[in-house]
Amino acid sequence: MLRGAGREENNPRGGSVPELDSGATAWILTSAALVLLMTPGLALFYGGMTRSKSVLNMMMMSFGAIGLVSLLWVFYGYSIAFGEDVGGITGDLSAAGLRGMLESGTEGGIPDLLFAGFQLMFAVITVALISGAIADRAKFGPWLLFAGLWATLVYFPVAHWVWGGGWIFELGVLDFAGGTAVHINAGAAALALALVLGRRVGWPKDKFKPHNLPMVLLGAGLLWFGWFGFNAGSALAANGTAAVSFINTQVATAAAVLGWLLVEKIRDGKPTTLGAASGAIAGLVAITPACAFLEPLGAIALGVIAGVVCALAVGLKYRLKYDDSLDVVAVHMVGGIIGSLLIGFLAIEVLAGEGNNGLLYGGGIALLGKQALGSVAVLAYSFVVAYLIGFAIEKTIGFRASADAEVDGIDNAEHAESAYEFSTTGGGGGGAFAAAGIAASATPKETTEPVSEKVAG
């Protein structure tokens, strides 16, 4: 997604206002819709992993992000990210309100307004990604406030740095579809919020089993599907780059599923459903920055590494004692870093541009160095600013729900709703015990004996 400086390259006709390319326009329209679908998909993915008493609040954080960030994007977000560069740090406000874009021209054959719409979806899901770290305990209003401030102070400028012609872009850091701008960015903010809000009541001793794994798989499936728009759409045209990105997205993700399952089989004895879904997301995250720059075999290698490393990274939160509820740090921050750094090893010049061969293809260390610098810069900036915003909200209006609300269920406390009605005495369906009670009575175990020995006959 090289809108900032790739204008002439994207435009074979060479003019600043080329004719509309209907093929490209059709594909980016489709891609934008696919990327939007990722956020409801994320809501299902995250929602299934929470407890049944907090699934609605989890999903609402995604839907709230759709509502709020979409509007901010029109008001000033697009302009900050992709307006005229001011000192490499931010865009100006010349495109605030998307004014003047209705009749403006096309670049790379697609309408400017479509590019703005496509990018809108990225802003939405990046904000939504963060919410997984604070599942079960974040109040909804403060979340929206955080979402608005973080988008304004972090996402919009960082998108400018990486894609809009800002300093990271000028440095030559490669981020095709959002390894730094989206995943490291969101993952670092997630870590900051997990620290600000603190651990859930009872964590890590209590039970926090996913309440609906089929829903997790459905969400992961929708994310995977939408991710083709995310990655292949970032070519901003229906062309060979889109095709490379498409194939690499598929094979890296497939490899990451197997990588994650392999870790589970060796470490825990059984390959799990949650592991398959998590591996898919880890692979999608890691291939995102790199998808247009690798050959398929490189993408497969990247996928396996991402699956294995992210599966192992999940254990970090238990060692370091931060309660990142749904492993946003392990999957998105770590996955994003893996993808960004592996560009430095696996990129091939033919695809990544002159002088951008990775180390394994005879390139120098310069590319890897740039990738590392870009990753660290975004990580540090996002972490610090997210921490400050989160801290300020927690100290003023309160970010975290009360312990009572958390134990009773954040859904009821924040939204006056419950996701499921099982009670046979309250007018709902039957099966209370089978559906809810067993999970509620489970208690976690400290020891790590092999699973197979404990399965009851």
Added chain:
Amino acid sequence: MKLVTAVIKPHQLDAVKEALHTLGVAGLTVSEVQGYGRQKGHTEVYRGAEYTVEFLPKIRVEVLTDEIDVEKIVDAVVGAARTGKIGDGKVWVTGVEEVVRVRTGERGLDAL
């Protein structure tokens, strides 16, 4: 009068119901319950985090009966619920002081 209570594996319910029906038992009460005995439970793993599920789903069957029929009923339940594996459940018998049929107000053996 006696109350025969049996806690059994859920999938043995049909066999127990059939056995009791064959004996001519007029009614029984069934509820979904959870518990554990010697089988303890099982372990589930989510992203490497282990959870021991201590309480397993069981079915509780309750039959009110005349003292004379107690042994036959217990034998029928045990026979039908047994799979020979750990976790088959338990049957116990308790005394019942009074039984009243709600519809008619009949008491004692008449109410059974």
